[in-house]
Each structure stands twice: as C-alpha cells, then as structure tokens.
Amino acid sequence: MTPAGDQLLAHHALLLAIPAVVPAVVVVAVVLYIARKDRMDERSERELIERAFEPEPTERGDE
Numbered sequence: 001m002t003p004a005g006d007q008l009l010a011h012h013a014l015l016l017a018i019p020a021v022v023p024a025v026v027v028v029a030v031v032l033y034i035a036r037k038d039r040m041d042e043r044s045e046r047e048l049i050e051r052a053f054e055p056e057p058t059e060r061g062d063e
Helices: 013-053
Strands: none
Touching: none
16 A cells, blocks of 8 residues: 555556567567578478488389
8 A cells, every 4th residue: 555645656667678679579580480491491401312312222023
C-alpha cells in the first residue's frame, strides 16, 4: 500500500530498451537462419558428391 498522496510511477526502462533490443534480435535471427540454410545446403551437396563417387553395382550374368 502506498501512503495517501504518493503516486506510484511506472518505470519505462524496458520501453526505452525496445529500440535497441529488437534490431539485435532480428540480426541474431537472420544469422541463425543463414547458418542453418548453409549447413543444410552443405549436407545435401556432400550427399550428392558421395553418391557420385559410389561404385555402381556391376551386373553379372550368373543365371
């Protein structure tokens, strides 16, 4: 309880921090998206190269 006549003022530090925090969160999100996409592309490229160098099964006429 506040004594009569006193006012409780809201602190606006969080409101002032929003312009600094939001761009930082956006930058982190973009970096994580690019890193994830790059890893997925690298994995698919590695699988493609491994398939290209796998020896093909030879067909034998053992009937």
